Amino acid sequence: MNESAISIKDAALDYPRKKKGVGLLREFITGRFKKIPRKDRWFRALNGINLEVKRGEVVGIMGPNGSGKSTLLRVIAGIYAPDEGSVEVEGRITLLAGIGTGFNQDLTGRENIKLTGSIFGFDSNSISDMEEGIIDFSGIREFIDDPIRTYSAGMRARLGFAIISNLEPDILLLDEVMSVGDYEFRKKSRARIDELVQGDATVVIVSHSKSILQSMCDKVYGIHNGEIVTDGEPDSAFEFYESEKE
Amino acid sequence: MGVSENKVLRRDGKLPFLSAPVKIMQNLYNYRQLLKHFIGRDLKVRYHNSILGYGWSVLEPLALTVTFYILFAILSDSEDPYRPLTILLGILAWSLFAKTFSNGTTCIQRNSSLIQRVYFPREIFLFSKSGYNMFHFILSLLVIIPLLINYELMPTQQLILLPIALIMILMLGTGLAFFTSILQTKARDVEHIVTIGLRISFYLSPVFYPLEMITGGRIPEQYAEAYLIANPMATYITMIRSAFTGAPLDIPTMNLVITFATTIAIFWIGSIYFMRKERKAVKFI
Structure with missing residues (x-):
């Protein structure tokens, strides 16, 4: 290697x-006609x-x-x-930068977890394994089967961060250390980033x-x-x- | 595990030229899971309310069929024993092409937030749209079953024309979208031009009338031939109709060959264009 x-x-x-x-x-x-150099x-x-x-x-x-x-x-x-x-x-590789977008508004939180997982190259089995952990981390379990369009901006950001940070990438790219959601969640996400940084992953x-x-x-x-x-x-x-x- | 695990990502490689379609097929195979998810997502959104969702999606073609049927009963004296079937198949085949083309045109720009977040081959977006529209077409096709029973039409060997025509329609729609999806990132009104172009060609194609109205002697023969070559959809719609009515395909072999060759060429050149321009285009979204 x-x-x-x-x-x-x-x-x-x-x-x-x-x-x-x-x-x-x-x-x-x-x-085209003006030929801007x-x-x-x-x-x-x-x-x-x-x-x-x-x-x-x-x-x-x-x-x-x-x-x-x-x-x-x-x-x-x-x-x-x-x-x-x-x-x-x-x-x-996972790029963690300004989150919450890339969701499909009409699908539920759970379905969006599956979709995002497959976008990052995971197959259905590994996504199912991660699903519960992601839902726990996001702290929005009671809304997870509602469509994303019913979520508040904070809830979307929480779910986005929960998914991305649980994908366990080999290479993690962080664009500005983010401030998401309320104080509690910010603390939690900061701790999670520290955990990722201290783990095996290569980090930029x-x-x-x-x-x-x-x-x-x-x-x-x-x-x-x-x-x-x-x-x-x-x-x-x-x-x-x-x-x-x- | 997933497809991209422990794979070396290099995005500075040579741009494919003649092998572009091969490269695209490889990418589609490697990312088939994702393709499946994208198609599944679109179908789920579309048919979310199960029965009702399906009802709405076939309501439009059915309503159009009724409208054109009445219109033709008043305006035309031509005899078409299967007129409702002719119109409905025309509309379904046309919307397969039109939706593949127009959804493909906007798919790169509309997915900008995803594109700026993670890399995977961007043609996945285009093909997920064609795949979705294909499924949608097949599901909508179920509404012709009562008509087939009514006319006592049994499947004949002409049914082989259906898969050929479908593949050709998808190749044509996706092939054109290879160009327009790139142009759309630079000029946002390309999609409007596509919409207008599709609306005009809807009337110029035998969607709600049979091909015989054009080739059946109303216009000189050499123009009829030129028409068939200039409008590949005329051939494909007629093929789909023959597939179900069992009628022989009344198109000269030479015209068929040229039409297929043009479609394949559009797809091929389109894929080269897309593979070479996509890197630059995503900087504009």
Whole structure:
């Protein structure tokens, strides 16, 4: 088995400047005639990224807003394919970022557990095994057979977190440590994340919080304008981040 | 365990060209569990209220059939012994195509929250829609049984035309959706253009009238041939009708070959286009 769980070499990713602006076909057609140069339509969101994460390692990524942190996580998760370079990831990946969506409104909570499980590549038997644990963790057992559309936002978030965090991934990608639901559930989810981080999983955390990264990570990288600018030493990443803030 | 366990994920590989359909079939096989779940989800949502849900889903084709039947009884003097059956089969076959095409067009954009959360081959969305519409078609087909009994139509060897036509319709609808689903991510009004296009071709296809009204001598023969080639659905709808009435398929073999070849080509080129553009397209949603 390979030593490293994530191996990124010289990866670059372009991203469109106007994401949803090009709504009308008219604009699409006229845009063609106007010949907007490529560099005005696309920008380099990630550039020359080299990153090796060993099995079981916990790595933090820190950087100002818009520096490409979340994009990097999505590239690792396979959501975006790199335009240049290579990205190799071994094992089951789960991206934990802003939750509660991806549910089908007309299906019940239980049915959504099954659906989400199969989306993440589990077969019916393993999903049935996890089901009770997920329902317990979510703390909404009495509503689990009601359609999702009857749920409050808090209940959806709870169920979303309960499902994702119980999938036991080999590689866990965390985009900002989240604050979900009431105080009790927040405490519970924080404890669960700690548990996952301390377990066997390889973890990549994106966060602004120095204290979280310091307490959890083996290595911390600073990222700026789509490039990794520090060598993995937590202190140099924090130093870089402090200097960026000024 | 699950399909993606301990698998190395590499998304920087070469983009398939001629082998794109093969690659897609492999992906569908590897993710068959997920495909099953997606289709099951759509069917469950559709038929959630069991009997009532099914009733609603066949009510529309039945209502349309009655409308067109009355319309034709007034307007047309042509003799079609199986007119209600002709109209109903036309409408069911057409909606299989139209829904596969239009659902496919929007499926990438509509599933943006899921796409930004987890990776699996995006063509799963398209094929889950075709699969769902296929099941829906078969379930709706049950309403023709009383008509078949009424006309004392027994299954003949022509029934073999049914599966062929169904596969071709799905290939055509999905093949076109390969293109439009990508374009839809960049320009949100592609779906409206598809809707208008489908509405127009609904009337230009022999959906609520038999093919003979077009090829039966009302227009010059060379135009009739061109029509058959330009409109593959005309052939497929007629095949489905023959499958049940047992009537011989009145389409020249050469036309059949060209129609099948065009459909396969649309699917093939579409799959190449989709596989090569999908990576860029998901950045726009």
